[in-house]
Amino acid sequence: MRKMKKILALALAVAVVGVTMTGCGKPAATDTKPAATDTKPQATDTLIYAQGAEPRGLDPALVDDGESAKVMINIYDGLLQYNKDSTKVEPSLAKSWEVSPDGLSYTFHLQEGVKFHDGTDFNAEAVKVNIDRQIPPLVTADMAYGSFVYGSVKDVQVVDKNTVKVNLTAPSTPFLANLAMVMSAPIVSPKALTDSKNNVNQAPVGTGPYKFVKWSKDENIILVRNDEYWGTKALTKNVIFKFIKDNSARVVALNNGEADMIDGIDATVVKQITDGGNKIFQAPGMNVNYMAYNTSKAPFNDAKARKAVSQAINVPELVKSLYQGYSEPANSVLPTFMEGYDKSIAQVSYDAAAAATAIKAAGLTKVHMIAYTNPRPYNAATGQTLAEAIQGYLSKVGVTVTIDSYDWTTYKEKIKAGDYDIAFYGWIGDNGDPDNFMYLLSHEDPTMNIARYKNDEFNKLIAKGLETPAGAERNAIYTQMEKVAAADAAWLPISHAQTLCAYRPNITNFYFHMTGITPLVGVGKK
Amino acid sequence: MLNYILKRILMLIPVLIGVSIIVFLIMRVFSPDPAPIVLGQHATQLATEAWRQANGLNDPVYLQYFNFITGALTGDLGTSYYTKMPVSKEIFARFPATIELALVAIVLASFFGILIGVISAVKKNSIFDNIGMLIALIGVSMPIFWLGILLIILFSGTLHWLPSNGRIDPMLQPVAVTGFYMIDSLIAGDMDAFTDTLQHLVLPATALAMYSMAIITRMTRSSMLDTLQQDYIRTARAKGISEGRVIRKHALRNGLIPIVTVIGLLLGSLLGGAVLTETVFSWPGIGAYTVTCILKSDFPVVQGVVLLIATIFVMVNLIVDVIYAFLDPRIKYSKVKG
Numbered sequence: 001m002r003k004m005k006k007i008l009a010l011a012l013a014v015a016v017v018g019v020t021m022t023g024c025g026k027p028a029a030t031d032t033k034p035a036a037t038d039t040k041p042q043a044t045d046t047l048i049y050a051q052g053a054e055p056r057g058l059d060p061a062l063v064d065d066g067e068s069a070k071v072m073i074n075i076y077d078g079l080l081q082y083n084k085d086s087t088k089v090e091p092s093l094a095k096s097w098e099v100s101p102d103g104l105s106y107t108f109h110l111q112e113g114v115k116f117h118d119g120t121d122f123n124a125e126a127v128k129v130n131i132d133r134q135i136p137p138l139v140t141a142d143m144a145y146g147s148f149v150y151g152s153v154k155d156v157q158v159v160d161k162n163t164v165k166v167n168l169t170a171p172s173t174p175f176l177a178n179l180a181m182v183m184s185a186p187i188v189s190p191k192a193l194t195d196s197k198n199n200v201n202q203a204p205v206g207t208g209p210y211k212f213v214k215w216s217k218d219e220n221i222i223l224v225r226n227d228e229y230w231g232t233k234a235l236t237k238n239v240i241f242k243f244i245k246d247n248s249a250r251v252v253a254l255n256n257g258e259a260d261m262i263d264g265i266d267a268t269v270v271k272q273i274t275d276g277g278n279k280i281f282q283a284p285g286m287n288v289n290y291m292a293y294n295t296s297k298a299p300f301n302d303a304k305a306r307k308a309v310s311q312a313i314n315v316p317e318l319v320k321s322l323y324q325g326y327s328e329p330a331n332s333v334l335p336t337f338m339e340g341y342d343k344s345i346a347q348v349s350y351d352a353a354a355a356a357t358a359i360k361a362a363g364l365t366k367v368h369m370i371a372y373t374n375p376r377p378y379n380a381a382t383g384q385t386l387a388e389a390i391q392g393y394l395s396k397v398g399v400t401v402t403i404d405s406y407d408w409t410t411y412k413e414k415i416k417a418g419d420y421d422i423a424f425y426g427w428i429g430d431n432g433d434p435d436n437f438m439y440l441l442s443h444e445d446p447t448m449n450i451a452r453y454k455n456d457e458f459n460k461l462i463a464k465g466l467e468t469p470a471g472a473e474r475n476a477i478y479t480q481m482e483k484v485a486a487a488d489a490a491w492l493p494i495s496h497a498q499t500l501c502a503y504r505p506n507i508t509n510f511y512f513h514m515t516g517i518t519p520l521v522g523v524g525k526k
Numbered sequence: 527m528l529n530y531i532l533k534r535i536l537m538l539i540p541v542l543i544g545v546s547i548i549v550f551l552i553m554r555v556f557s558p559d560p561a562p563i564v565l566g567q568h569a570t571q572l573a574t575e576a577w578r579q580a581n582g583l584n585d586p587v588y589l590q591y592f593n594f595i596t597g598a599l600t601g602d603l604g605t606s607y608y609t610k611m612p613v614s615k616e617i618f619a620r621f622p623a624t625i626e627l628a629l630v631a632i633v634l635a636s637f638f639g640i641l642i643g644v645i646s647a648v649k650k651n652s653i654f655d656n657i658g659m660l661i662a663l664i665g666v667s668m669p670i671f672w673l674g675i676l677l678i679i680l681f682s683g684t685l686h687w688l689p690s691n692g693r694i695d696p697m698l699q700p701v702a703v704t705g706f707y708m709i710d711s712l713i714a715g716d717m718d719a720f721t722d723t724l725q726h727l728v729l730p731a732t733a734l735a736m737y738s739m740a741i742i743t744r745m746t747r748s749s750m751l752d753t754l755q756q757d758y759i760r761t762a763r764a765k766g767i768s769e770g771r772v773i774r775k776h777a778l779r780n781g782l783i784p785i786v787t788v789i790g791l792l793l794g795s796l797l798g799g800a801v802l803t804e805t806v807f808s809w810p811g812i813g814a815y816t817v818t819c820i821l822k823s824d825f826p827v828v829q830g831v832v833l834l835i836a837t838i839f840v841m842v843n844l845i846v847d848v849i850y851a852f853l854d855p856r857i858k859y860s861k862v863k864g
Contacts, residue, residue, distance in 0.1 A: 046697060053818075057609055064566035141577035142610070144566040199610055217619035218810030220696045240696045244808040248675060252683040252690045409558045430568075 046238040050259035057201030060186040064144035069182040073517040076186030076206030087432025103171030116189035124164040129190040145184035171467040174433035209234040209521040235524040261503040267324040283499040283512040286429035287378040292451035306489040308358035330493035340434035340478025356397040370420040372411040378426035434478040451490040545836040560823035604826035613830040622705030624811035628796035635738035643746025665740025674733040674806035691808035730807040749781035790846030798835040
């Protein structure tokens with residue numbers, strides 16, 4: 001009997017383990033090609049980029065996160081691309097283009113002889129397929145950026161094999177900037193889209209400098225150089241994107257040589273990184289961190305009260321102490337590298353004595369602030385800390401501030417409800433076009449326009465900016481908007497956060513673009 | 527015995543139904559709406575509504591549950607909202623990593639835990655006992671993520687002996703057969719990959735084993751102390767059996783039942799994913815992944831993982847109960863306990 005029991009128990013144990021193993025028998029990775037190299041790779045053949053989270057997917061139409069963008073920029077090309085040091089657009093798969101005088105038609109002349117990684121041809125038809133899948137009637141609800149990038153597109157016409165014409169429903173100058181984005185705009189192989197049932201999240205096929213090899217979930221994504229690349233070929237053969245969630249572990253991985261480049265670091269670890277002999281890359285950020293007055297109700301429906309409070313706050317001092325030199329104090333809504341920014345733009349300058357007099361005259365004694373408790377990409381110190389610092393400035397001029405702080409999700413609900421005098425927010429730009437920042441102040445949706453600012457003159461400028469072709473005339477319109485916004489003081493812009501990355505000393509030409517992408521094509525390893 | 531096992535397996539059904547209802551309701555009541563998270567900052571009201579409709583989130587909750595459970599019965603756990611991948615694929619891409627780490631950790635924890643526990647009990651109140659109990663106390667009290675970071679800083683950051691993250695050097699990754707890199711690298715006959723896998727396992731397995739080892743040590747010590755007082759131990763010694771044999775065959779064997787129970791429970795929870803260890807060591811397992819999915823309101827994934835973990839718990843406990851019968855012939859699983 002005892003023996004019988006033993007056998008039974010053993011059989012059961014084996015069965016359970018067996019079942020579990022079979023369940024796990026499916027490959028852990030989505031292989032599409034054999035391993036990256038046949039022979040053991042040399043260390044200098046491989047760039048390892050460690051990021052803080054796993055990408056959502058690699059289909060440009062289906063994702064909206066920065067982690068995906070960092071990988072996708074190396075696999076795909078768009079019709080246009082950003083200049084290395086600004087958000088000006090340059091030719092990419094489209095070697096030139098013309099805009100019709102009415103601003104409604106864009107004709108793109110495409111690079112010839114370009115092939116997708118799967119060997120199929122890139123041509124006008126491929127462009128049409130990519131845009132068509134993201135506009136009605138084919139667009140699906142989960143195409144996060146489709147309506148943003150192609151919202152103004154009426155239809156796409158194939159003129160000939162290498163010419164494509166995009167017709168818009170209304171003039172929209174930012175459309176060109178949209179085409180340089182890594183969300184939505186990159187061109188995917190139509191064959192791959194058909195093969196993967198309109199979802200290439202796990203099997204991306206583009207025309208870019210690197211080809212997708214394999215994705216081991218929560219571990220890494222491996223890319224290999226596209227030796228048939230139509231442009232300048234990549235310097236390094238393999239690229240590995242590793243996902244290391246813990247910030248300090250990512251720093252150790254860099255110092256240890258397990259990663260060549262890392263991002264998502266903060267000021268506290270800079271010394272540890274440089275002590276390890278590594279270098280810091282401080283990239284300007286396409287974002288703005290701001291304080292907004294609720295202009296829809298008293299006391300801040302009066303511009304005088306808004307200006308008086310703004311005058312009481314020493315923004316440069318505040319930014320220096322809160323962000324330790326890794327955020328620039330903001331003089332404008334637009335980051336300084338963007339078209340339309342002008343040095344002449346300035347907000348109400350700090351003058352505590354004048355502020356105290358103005359505040360007394362306005363009879364302002366109490367202010368209700370709401371703030372968020374989570375760090376945000378544009379405000380690593382959290383909205384609450386920022387609010388408390390401002391509370392300090394205002395107490396000096398006789399204003400008592402009450403602060404209610406909420407987690408980010410609840411905070412957004414509170415913003416929607418509108419029960420506040422002052423609130424804090426920020427914006428991360430999408431396409432590098434000034435409209436993408438300035439339109440917040442004309443938005444109908446109070447969760448976008450949290451100052452609930454309404455100014456017909458400003459709105460007219462917004463409409464004019466959309467229609468005017470890129471150039472000095474258009475830039476002047478945005479400078480004008482900045483001046484209107486500063487005069488009305490609906491916002492007090494606080495800072496533009498920088499992005500901190502680090503890389504090993506043997507890495508050459510590393511850069512992190514202000515739009516949050518990391519093209520690795522020119523990066524080498526000694 | 528067979529009846530007993532069948533009965534226990536049948537009991538899995540009410541357990542799974544209960545667990546699935548609880549997790550289903552918790553996610554729907556306490557989690558933020560997934561639509562804005564999935565669709566991003568440019569989603570229009572229309573797109574949000576369309577997405578909710580397409581994913582059945584506008585249906586009454588009981589109908590949503592019914593759809594989920596009928597799907598689950600046919601093996602279809604749904605599709606991740608966030609990545610659009612089938613939930614089962616997402617889970618099984620990560621589960622081998624969790625199993626591999628949990629098994630190595632539990633083996634380490636059991637071996638050292640029982641060893642230290644037995645020594646402590648046999649040499650009660652000696653210096654060995656005190657050191658053993660101190661280690662156990664440290665193991666129980668030290669937060670795992672902190673221990674993990676310390677290990678990384680010391681052995682990776684400072685000494686450069688061991689890798690700090692991941693399961694293997696990405697360029698050595700073996701072709702996936704079982705998903706267990708130790709086995710896969712052996713199948714491929716790649717000793718470099720095998721060694722690399724072991725090196726990657728050392729730190730996370732140590733961090734993870736520490737707590738379990740401490741529990742097992744304390745359980746072993748108290749169980750052994752108890753057994754060593756028994757009359758049959760005195761009898762065995764009186765018969766002139768060697769002390770080593772008395773401890774191994776007579777005392778430890780009889781003292782093992784509570785220890786095995788604890789090991790079973792610990793293994794169950796380790797297989798459910800060690801969230802902190804996985805996060806600190808960037809271990810691509812199920813635990814850290816589940817937390818990410820909870821934060822993103824990815825309902826189908828969370829439901830799927832919870833069902834899987836509940837099943838594992840029940841099965842591990844069943845195995846433990848069967849092992850009792852091995853260890854103690856007096857335990858019989860029949861209708862009338864004998």
